[in-house]
Amino acid sequence: MTGLPGGTEIRNVGSSFLNSSALAVVCNGGMGYIREASVWRAFGPLPGQAGSLISLSSIAFDPRDDRTLFMGSVALDPDAHHLWKTQNGGLTWTAADGNSAASNGLPFGIPVHLVQVDRLDSRVVFAGTDFGLYRSVDAGATWSRYGEGLPWVAVRDLFEAEDGSFLRVATYGRGVWELPLAFSVQSLRVSPATVTLKAGQSQAFSASVTGSGELLSFSNWRSTGGRITSRGIFTGTLPGQFSVIATSLLDPSRSDAASVTVTAQPDLNVDGRVDVLDLAELAKSFGTHPGNAGYVYLSDQNGDGEIDDLDVGLWLGAFGN
Numbered sequence: 318m319t320g321l322p323g324g325t326e327i328r329n330v331g332s333s334f335l336n337s338s339a340l341a342v343v344c345n346g347g348m349g350y351i352r353e354a355s356v357w358r359a360f361g362p363l364p365g366q367a368g369s370l371i372s373l374s375s376i377a378f379d380p381r382d383d384r385t386l387f388m389g390s391v392a393l394d395p396d397a398h399h400l401w402k403t404q405n406g407g408l409t410w411t412a413a414d415g416n417s418a419a420s421n422g423l424p425f426g427i428p429v430h431l432v433q434v435d436r437l438d439s440r441v442v443f444a445g446t447d448f449g450l451y452r453s454v455d456a457g458a459t460w461s462r463y464g465e466g467l468p469w470v471a472v473r474d475l476f477e478a479e480d481g482s483f484l485r486v487a488t489y490g491r492g493v494w495e496l497p498l499a500f501s502v503q504s505l506r507v508s509p510a511t512v513t514l515k516a517g518q519s520q521a522f523s524a525s526v527t528g529s530g531e532l533l534s535f536s537n538w539r540s541t542g543g544r545i546t547s548r549g550i551f552t553g554t555l556p557g558q559f560s561v562i563a564t565s566l567l568d569p570s571r572s573d574a575a576s577v578t579v580t581a582q583p584d585l586n587v588d589g590r591v592d593v594l595d596l597a598e599l600a601k602s603f604g605t606h607p608g609n610a611g612y613v614y615l616s617d618q619n620g621d622g623e624i625d626d627l628d629v630g631l632w633l634g635a636f637g638n
């Protein structure tokens with residue numbers, strides 16, 4: 318590959334799922350490089366790396382986020398870290414394998430041959446180690462051994478079926494193993510089903526799923542307005558009537574929606590009183606639109622994308638509450 322320093326030996330390559338020209342490589346000497354817009358950028362040093370013993374083995378992009386990558390090492394050093402994560406495109410890395418005093422489920426100090434983020438859910442990460450396959454369901458924070466029937470053997474490579482229906486792992490000395498990931502989703506219900514919030518307030522929604530299979534409980538969340546996190550926490554911004562929708566990751570034909578009414582929040586500084594201080598807040602953003610400097614969504618009392626006399630009139634109706 319052009320653009321890398323002379324003498325660089327590439328040990329492994331990871332490629333982005335989102336950008337066909339974005340690549341990451343791990344090389345000799347504990348060095349790694351990420352290519353963005355055809356320029357290579359070196360990264361490191363890694364926390365807890367043990368000098369010249371470091372032997373990087375694998376690097377993988379999160380399929381949904383090019384800024385998040387995982388990287389493994391096969392250094393024969395029981396005191397060194399062997400797994401790291403970055404969430405800022407390699408500028409900084411944090412260890413994702415616990416430490417010698419406090420385990421996070423992954424045996425500390427063992428070689429990690431491969432790391433891979435699940436195609437369907439970024440919270441699910443696989444690590445192929447000298448002692449079998451490990452899986453995290455919380456984006457690398459904690460790990461547990463994975464794969465019923467898989468012998469206690471070094472896992473060197475992993476393939477995940479595009480539809481999530483099976484995993485195959487290649488081992489050192491015991492051949493290739495396949496793990497079927499059969500599932501059936503019977504129902505999905507979002508709760509609470511109906512909520513009324515004031516603008517600026519948040520509500521946590523949950524999805525209860527019945528059926529069978531790995532990852533059954535994972536859902537995608539979206540909303541028709543406001544903001545929602547990947548864990549189903551909705552924040553009302555502008556007043557209006559919205560839906561919060563959960564869709565099963567395993568079976569996208571299963572989904573359910575909750576109905577959310579967002580009402581105006583006249584207490585603009587959220588101090589428990591609707592008084593002249595709130596009117597001063599409204600005046601500061603008067604005449605602005607979303608995207609303008611100074612626009613404050615709470616001041617848009619009727620949610621029409623403009624802070625004007627209509628909002629002042631609505632606000633006056635709530636004065637003294």
Ligand SMILES: [Ca+2]
Pocket residue numbers: 584585586587588589590591592594595
């Ligand atoms: Ca107030």
Ligand SMILES: [Ca+2]
Pocket residue numbers: 617618619620621622623624625627628
């Ligand atoms: Ca308005």
